[in-house]
Amino acid sequence: MNHGSVERVTTVVVGAGHAGLAASHFLSDRSIDHVVLERGEVANSWRHERWDSLRLLTPNWQSRLPGLRYEGQDPDGYMTMGEVTEFIERFAAVSRAPVRTGANVTSVRRTDDGYQVTSSRGEIRCRTVVIASGACNRPSVPLFHSAVPDSVEQLTPFDYRDPAKLPDGGVMVVGASATGVQLAAELRQSGRPVTLAVGEHVRLPRVYRGRDVLWWMDASGVWDQRYDQLDDLTRARRLPSPQLVGTHERATLDLNTLTSAGVELVGRWAAVRDGRALFSGGLRNMFTLADLKMARLLGTFDEWASENGRDGEVDPPERFAATRVPTSTRLQLDLRSGEIRAIVWATGFRPDYGWLAVPVVDAKGQLLHEGGVVDSPGLYALGLPVLRKRRSSFICGIEDDAREVIDHLARYLAGGSA
Numbered sequence: 001m002n003h004g005s006v007e008r009v010t011t012v013v014v015g016a017g018h019a020g021l022a023a024s025h026f027l028s029d030r031s032i033d034h035v036v037l038e039r040g041e042v043a044n045s046w047r048h049e050r051w052d053s054l055r056l057l058t059p060n061w062q063s064r065l066p067g068l069r070y071e072g073q074d075p076d077g078y079m080t081m082g083e084v085t086e087f088i089e090r091f092a093a094v095s096r097a098p099v100r101t102g103a104n105v106t107s108v109r110r111t112d113d114g115y116q117v118t119s120s121r122g123e124i125r126c127r128t129v130v131i132a133s134g135a136c137n138r139p140s141v142p143l144f145h146s147a148v149p150d151s152v153e154q155l156t157p158f159d160y161r162d163p164a165k166l167p168d169g170g171v172m173v174v175g176a177s178a179t180g181v182q183l184a185a186e187l188r189q190s191g192r193p194v195t196l197a198v199g200e201h202v203r204l205p206r207v208y209r210g211r212d213v214l215w216w217m218d219a220s221g222v223w224d225q226r227y228d229q230l231d232d233l234t235r236a237r238r239l240p241s242p243q244l245v246g247t248h249e250r251a252t253l254d255l256n257t258l259t260s261a262g263v264e265l266v267g268r269w270a271a272v273r274d275g276r277a278l279f280s281g282g283l284r285n286m287f288t289l290a291d292l293k294m295a296r297l298l299g300t301f302d303e304w305a306s307e308n309g310r311d312g313e314v315d316p317p318e319r320f321a322a323t324r325v326p327t328s329t330r331l332q333l334d335l336r337s338g339e340i341r342a343i344v345w346a347t348g349f350r351p352d353y354g355w356l357a358v359p360v361v362d363a364k365g366q367l368l369h370e371g372g373v374v375d376s377p378g379l380y381a382l383g384l385p386v387l388r389k390r391r392s393s394f395i396c397g398i399e400d401d402a403r404e405v406i407d408h409l410a411r412y413l414a415g416g417s418a
């Protein structure tokens with residue numbers, strides 16, 4: 001094969017979301033020549049893979065990227081998808097990231113001296129690659145979805161845009177993390193009967209002692225806990241997103257809010273048999289566990305505030321009512337009866353490394369890495385849950401991660417013991 005015409009750069013970054021752009025920022029800082037390959041446009045996921053009403057659940061003041069801070073009039077508000085797209089576009093422009101849009105990476109393979117990256121815009125040889133292609137490329141849907149009768153429409157958060165696009169009638173939302181509770185609330189508000197299948201979840205109040213609960217995560221240092229200091233990293237990386245929504249009212253959106261609005265709660269959806277959805281029992285235990293974990297976290301915040309002399313700045317400690325257990329819960333539901341016309345699978349997301357021809361992905365489809373250093377020389381990752389800290393997959397978590405990962409990459413290029 002003639003490699004004479006193959007382009008060479010030192011580093012290829014895959015993906016122009018905030019993570020890939022942050023990598024680019026630090027590569028430029030260190031004068032490492034690179035390109036950022038993006039299959040769509042800058043901030044593609046926020047443009048095309050989210051529903052219409054979504055706002056960030058992190059407050060505006062927390063939208064910070066290397067060299068770029070939120071400077072608008074509403075630091076305590078929550079960005080719409082248009083606003084977050086603009087924010088990330090501004091970051092790309094300010095940091096003059098060398099982004100090639102419309103460049104879908106179809107393979108990355110090892111060579112003698114680095115990697116060969118093939119994309120829809122040609123081939124590149126490079127010494128190092130930063131994988132910043134996102135942790136949420138595909139909705140994760142249980143296999144038994146294929147046993148759901150055809151008369152029921154099935155959607156994922158990637159297809160869902162607004163309630164009007166769903167057929168009239170009852171909706172089953174599956175999953176009670178951030179996406180599930182937000183969509184259940186929106187669908188209920190549109191006047192539909194909504195049933196919510198609840199599995200393991202993380203309950204949080206929107207505001208605690210007068211401050212956004214994510215202010216507490218930030219200030220108390222909980223979000224800064226490092227990946228190598230956590231007792232159970234695997235579990236921390238799989239933790240569902242907290243039940244939070246970004247609204248003007250800074251309202252809490254927990255299961256009590258949903259039951260008050262008329263949403264019916266059922267247990268975790270476990271199987272489909274003869275056209276019937278079968279749900280686990282044990283809602284009470286699941287609620288008790290989520291309430292307990294929330295109380296424990298709030299207790300950590302209280303301790304931090306008193307130990308650091310911050311009690312005067314915030315309201316007195318509060319405790320919240322336990323999650324109400326319905327008097328009776330259904331254990332099954334006939335999907336052929338017409339009661340449920342649509343199902344929204346809010347059962348999480350997963351990455352897609354179908355293009356990665358390097359054996360660094362485990363049987364569950366997760367990348368094998370140590371704080372973003374992938375188990376193949378010169379290969380790095382950014383933007384994954386608890387990559388280096390608890391805050392890693394949030395916008396406000398990328399700056400430290402990207403700096404440290406690019407430091408490692410620079411040492412590797414310099415031939416030092418990375």
Ligand SMILES: Cc1cc2nc3c(=O)[nH]c(=O)nc-3n(C[C@H](O)[C@H](O)[C@H](O)COP(=O)(O)OP(=O)(O)OC[C@H]3O[C@@H](n4cnc5c(N)ncnc54)[C@H](O)[C@@H]3O)c2cc1C
Nearest residue numbers: 015017018019039044045056057058105133134383394395
């Ligand atoms: C529903 C939802 C709500 C969220 N809300 C918040 C929030 O409120 N606050 C917060 O801080 N975080 C939030 N996050 C988490 C996180 O900030 C986002 O997931 C964010 O998009 C991750 O940024 P990223 O750069 O790692 O990945 P992405 O933004 O997904 O960027 C990856 C890029 O890689 C591109 N790509 C993928 N594969 C290829 C390929 N083969 N070739 C070329 N390009 C490729 C994609 O097109 C995409 O543009 C949310 C996530 C989700 C899913």
